[in-house]
Amino acid sequence: MKHQSSARSFSFPLLLIASISLLAGCDQGFKIPETESAFVLPEAAVVEGFQLSHPTLGEFNLDSIKGKWSLFFFGYTRCPDVCPTELFMMSEMMKQIEKNPALEIQAPQVVFISLDPQRDTPEALQQYAGFYHPSFIGVTGVQSAVDQLSKSMGVYYERVYHLNGKILDPASQKDVPEGLEDSYLVNHSASIFLINPRGELQAIHRPPHQPDVIIRDITSIQNAWR
C-alpha cells in the first residue's frame, strides 16, 4: 500500500518573497502592471530545477520552458471536476487567441502537470491534455520530482481517501482496505501559474478564471516585462 504525504506549502514562500521585494523597493526594471485578477510577483521567483517527462519530447525541465511564456496547471486525470473545467477554460483561451491575431499577447504554452504519477502515465496524460487543445502538453515524473516542483511553486495538494462517506484520517491511511488503494482523490490548488521566458514564476492566476481576463492580464504582464 503506497501513500504519498501532501506537499503542503501553499503560497506562503511566494507571498514572503513578494512582500520583501515590495518593502525593499527592488523593482529591477519590471514595473508591476495593473491586472484584473492575476497576482503579479514584483520579482519573479526561481523555479527550482525539476525533471519531468513527456512521451515524445522526452525530458521536460527548465530548458524546455525557456524562451516562451508558459501556463502551468497542476492536477490529475481522475480529477472529477476542477481539471476538466480549467483545461476547457484554457482551451477557450487558446481559441480566442487564435481567432484574434490582432491581440498583442504572445500565446503561452499550456502545461498540465500531474500530481498523481502513480496512476497517470506520461502517455495517458498527454492524450488527456491534448484532447482539450492540440498544443497542450501533459507532463509528469517520479513523485519526488513532482513534489519538488509543486513545493517550489507553492502548490498545495493532498491525497484523500473517503470511506463510508467520511474522510479517512490522514494519520490512519495505512488502514485503507485492500483493493481501495487506488480510490483516493487529490485535493489540489486550482491556481494557474504564469512562467516567464526565463523559466521563472511571474504571476499567479487564482480561481475563478475567465479566458478573456487571463488573456488581458497576460498581455499586460508581457508588455511590462519587455
Next chain:
Amino acid sequence: MKSCIYRAMGAILLTLSAFSVAAEGLMVTNPWVRSAPPNAPALGVFMMLKNHSDTDLSVVDVRTTLEVNRVEMHRTMMTDDVMMMMPQELIPVEAHSSTELKPGSWHIMLIEPKQVPKMGETVHLTLVLSNGFEQMVAAVVRQGEKMKMMEDHSHKMKMD
C-alpha cells in the same frame, strides 16, 4: 400531412424529454455529460433538479446503462484556492426549491467508463429518489460552453 404533423409532434416530445423530466414532484431539466478525453477515468454529469412538492426530497443513488466501474455523487468545495472533492451519500432538493448540479458544485461522477461517450451521444441514467421513486434521465454529451445557452432554453420551458 397528418402523419407529418404526428412526426413533428413526436420529435418535439422526444426533444422535450431530453431536457425536462418530472416524476413525483422532482423535475429534471437540462441534463448533460461533460465531453471528456477518450481515456478519461471520470465523467461529470450535470442537471437542474427542481422539487415542486411539499416534501423534501433527495437523490440517494444513481445508476447508468453506461458500462462504468461505479457511480458517485460529489460536491466540489473551494477553500482558499484549493478545490476539494467530497463524495456525497445523497443530493438534497428541498421542498419548492432546486439544486443545480454544475461544474464546481454538486455533480454526478461516472468512474472509469469502459468507453467514453462522444459529443452528441446520450447517456441514460436512473436517479433513485428518497421517496422510493426512480427517475430516468437522458443526458447528452456536450462541451461546458453550451451550458449557459441550454439553461436559458430550459428556463423558457419551465412548467411551474
